[in-house]
Amino acid sequence: MAVDLTIFVYYGYKTENMSCVTMDDEYEHILAESANIIINEAMKNAFDHLRYMEQSQERTSQDQNPNKTSSYKKKTMAWTACKDFTVELGKQQIEEFISTWEIHESWLHCIDFLRATELEFSKQYHYQVKWSIPTRRKPIPYATACVYFIIEVSKIKPSAK
Numbered sequence: 490m491a492v493d494l495t496i497f498v499y500y501g502y503k504t505e506n507m508s509c510v511t512m513d514d515e516y517e518h519i520l521a522e523s524a525n526i527i528i529n530e531a532m533k534n535a536f537d538h539l540r541y542m543e544q545s546q547e548r549t550s551q552d553q554n555p556n557k558t559s560s561y562k563k564k565t566m567a568w569t570a571c572k573d574f575t576v577e578l579g580k581q582q583i584e585e586f587i588s589t590w591e592i593h594e595s596w597l598h599c600i601d602f603l604r605a606t607e608l609e610f611s612k613q614y615h616y617q618v619k620w621s622i623p624t625r626r627k628p629i630p631y632a633t634a635c636v637y638f639i640i641e642v643s644k645i646k647p648s649a650k
Contacts, residue, residue: 566582566585566586566589568582569582571642571643571646574614574640574642576602576605576614579602579614579616579640580600580602580616582640583600583616583618583638583640584600587618587636592620595622596620596621596622597620597621597622597623598618598619598620598621599618599619600616600617600618601616601617601618601619602614602615602616603615603616603617610643610644610645611641611642611643611644611645612641612642612644613639613640613641613642614639614640614641614642615637615638615639616637616638616639616640617635617636617637617638618635618636618637618638619633619634619635620633620634620635620636621633621634
Protein backbone atom coordinates (compact mmCIF):
# COMPACT_ATOMS: atom_id res chain seq x y z
CA MET A 490 0.00 0.00 0.00
CA ALA A 491 1.83 3.08 -1.21
CA VAL A 492 0.02 6.16 0.01
CA ASP A 493 1.66 9.53 0.33
CA LEU A 494 -0.60 11.91 2.17
CA THR A 495 0.28 15.37 3.37
CA ILE A 496 -2.21 17.56 5.17
CA PHE A 497 -1.66 21.28 5.53
CA VAL A 498 -3.40 23.18 8.28
CA TYR A 499 -3.36 26.95 8.26
CA TYR A 500 -5.22 29.10 10.69
CA GLY A 501 -5.37 32.72 9.72
CA TYR A 502 -5.62 34.85 6.64
CA LYS A 503 -3.40 36.67 4.20
CA THR A 504 -3.61 40.37 3.66
CA GLU A 505 -2.67 42.32 0.58
CA ASN A 506 0.00 44.21 2.52
CA MET A 507 2.33 41.37 3.58
CA SER A 508 4.77 43.80 5.22
CA CYS A 509 2.62 44.17 8.34
CA VAL A 510 3.24 40.86 10.13
CA THR A 511 2.34 40.99 13.80
CA MET A 512 3.43 38.67 16.60
CA ASP A 513 -0.02 37.09 16.55
CA ASP A 514 0.38 36.23 12.85
CA GLU A 515 3.83 34.78 13.47
CA TYR A 516 2.52 32.78 16.43
CA GLU A 517 -0.37 31.41 14.34
CA HIS A 518 2.08 30.48 11.57
CA ILE A 519 4.27 28.57 14.06
CA LEU A 520 1.18 26.82 15.45
CA ALA A 521 0.06 25.86 11.93
CA GLU A 522 3.50 24.44 11.11
CA SER A 523 3.49 22.46 14.37
CA ALA A 524 0.02 21.15 13.63
CA ASN A 525 1.15 20.10 10.14
CA ILE A 526 4.08 18.17 11.59
CA ILE A 527 1.91 16.42 14.19
CA ILE A 528 -0.85 15.52 11.73
CA ASN A 529 1.56 14.26 9.07
CA GLU A 530 3.41 12.14 11.64
CA ALA A 531 0.09 10.71 12.91
CA MET A 532 -1.02 9.88 9.36
CA LYS A 533 2.35 8.24 8.61
CA ASN A 534 2.08 6.15 11.78
CA ALA A 535 -1.49 5.13 10.93
CA PHE A 536 -0.51 4.01 7.41
CA ASP A 537 2.53 2.16 8.77
CA HIS A 538 0.29 0.40 11.30
CA LEU A 539 -2.21 -0.58 8.58
CA ARG A 540 0.63 -1.90 6.41
CA TYR A 541 1.97 -3.91 9.39
CA MET A 542 -1.51 -5.34 10.15
CA GLU A 543 -2.00 -6.31 6.51
CA GLN A 544 1.38 -8.08 6.39
CA SER A 545 0.79 -9.91 9.67
CA GLN A 546 -2.64 -11.04 8.45
CA GLU A 547 -1.04 -12.44 5.28
CA ARG A 548 1.57 -14.27 7.39
CA THR A 549 -1.14 -15.68 9.66
CA SER A 550 -3.19 -16.98 6.73
CA GLN A 551 -0.07 -18.60 5.23
CA ASP A 552 0.79 -20.19 8.61
CA GLN A 553 -2.71 -21.64 8.87
CA ASN A 554 -2.65 -22.96 5.31
CA PRO A 555 0.98 -23.55 4.25
CA ASN A 556 -0.04 -25.34 1.04
CA LYS A 557 -1.73 -22.22 -0.27
CA THR A 558 0.60 -20.01 -2.25
CA SER A 559 0.13 -16.27 -2.36
CA SER A 560 1.03 -15.99 -6.03
CA TYR A 561 -1.78 -16.21 -8.53
CA LYS A 562 -1.86 -19.29 -10.70
CA LYS A 563 -3.85 -19.01 -13.89
CA LYS A 564 -6.42 -21.75 -14.26
CA THR A 565 -7.62 -22.49 -17.74
CA MET A 566 -10.94 -23.90 -18.79
CA ALA A 567 -12.41 -25.02 -22.06
CA TRP A 568 -15.28 -22.89 -23.31
CA THR A 569 -17.89 -24.53 -25.46
CA ALA A 570 -18.08 -24.03 -29.22
CA CYS A 571 -20.56 -21.48 -30.59
CA LYS A 572 -22.65 -24.15 -32.35
CA ASP A 573 -23.17 -26.11 -29.08
CA PHE A 574 -24.06 -23.15 -26.85
CA THR A 575 -27.32 -23.15 -24.85
CA VAL A 576 -28.56 -20.96 -21.98
CA GLU A 577 -28.14 -23.83 -19.49
CA LEU A 578 -24.65 -24.60 -20.77
CA GLY A 579 -23.81 -20.91 -20.31
CA LYS A 580 -24.81 -21.18 -16.62
CA GLN A 581 -22.63 -24.26 -16.22
CA GLN A 582 -19.67 -22.53 -17.88
CA ILE A 583 -20.03 -19.48 -15.62
CA GLU A 584 -20.24 -21.78 -12.58
CA GLU A 585 -17.04 -23.53 -13.70
CA PHE A 586 -15.36 -20.16 -14.31
CA ILE A 587 -16.19 -18.65 -10.89
CA SER A 588 -15.08 -21.87 -9.17
CA THR A 589 -11.53 -20.83 -10.12
CA TRP A 590 -11.84 -17.67 -8.00
CA GLU A 591 -10.51 -17.60 -4.45
CA ILE A 592 -13.64 -16.74 -2.46
CA HIS A 593 -14.37 -17.53 1.18
CA GLU A 594 -16.74 -20.43 1.65
CA SER A 595 -19.27 -18.29 3.57
CA TRP A 596 -20.16 -16.46 0.33
CA LEU A 597 -23.06 -18.14 -1.46
CA HIS A 598 -24.18 -17.31 -4.99
CA CYS A 599 -26.88 -17.94 -7.52
CA ILE A 600 -26.70 -17.53 -11.29
CA ASP A 601 -29.66 -16.06 -13.17
CA PHE A 602 -30.15 -15.80 -16.90
CA LEU A 603 -31.42 -12.29 -17.62
CA ARG A 604 -31.97 -12.03 -21.37
CA ALA A 605 -30.68 -12.74 -24.85
CA THR A 606 -29.94 -9.90 -27.25
CA GLU A 607 -29.85 -10.40 -31.01
CA LEU A 608 -27.19 -8.41 -32.82
CA GLU A 609 -26.33 -8.37 -36.50
CA PHE A 610 -23.42 -10.81 -36.33
CA SER A 611 -23.82 -12.34 -32.88
CA LYS A 612 -26.18 -13.13 -30.04
CA GLN A 613 -25.46 -11.97 -26.49
CA TYR A 614 -26.56 -13.91 -23.43
CA HIS A 615 -26.73 -11.83 -20.24
CA TYR A 616 -26.29 -13.47 -16.83
CA GLN A 617 -26.20 -12.18 -13.27
CA VAL A 618 -24.33 -13.86 -10.42
CA LYS A 619 -25.58 -12.59 -7.06
CA TRP A 620 -23.37 -13.11 -4.01
CA SER A 621 -24.35 -12.82 -0.35
CA ILE A 622 -23.54 -14.14 3.12
CA PRO A 623 -26.78 -15.35 4.68
CA THR A 624 -26.75 -16.41 8.33
CA ARG A 625 -29.19 -18.21 10.60
CA ARG A 626 -30.15 -14.95 12.26
CA LYS A 627 -30.46 -13.08 8.96
CA PRO A 628 -31.29 -15.54 6.17
CA ILE A 629 -32.13 -12.63 3.88
CA PRO A 630 -28.95 -10.54 3.81
CA TYR A 631 -28.95 -6.75 3.74
CA ALA A 632 -26.01 -6.55 1.36
CA THR A 633 -25.33 -8.41 -1.86
CA ALA A 634 -22.72 -8.22 -4.58
CA CYS A 635 -23.53 -8.82 -8.24
CA VAL A 636 -21.29 -9.78 -11.11
CA TYR A 637 -22.68 -9.59 -14.65
CA PHE A 638 -21.56 -11.78 -17.51
CA ILE A 639 -22.26 -11.40 -21.21
CA ILE A 640 -21.46 -14.40 -23.35
CA GLU A 641 -21.36 -13.43 -26.99
CA VAL A 642 -21.96 -16.20 -29.52
CA SER A 643 -20.93 -15.46 -33.08
CA LYS A 644 -23.38 -16.10 -35.92
CA ILE A 645 -20.74 -15.89 -38.63
CA LYS A 646 -17.78 -17.72 -37.08
CA PRO A 647 -17.21 -21.08 -38.74
CA SER A 648 -18.37 -24.05 -36.69
CA ALA A 649 -15.60 -25.56 -34.62
CA LYS A 650 -14.97 -29.27 -34.72
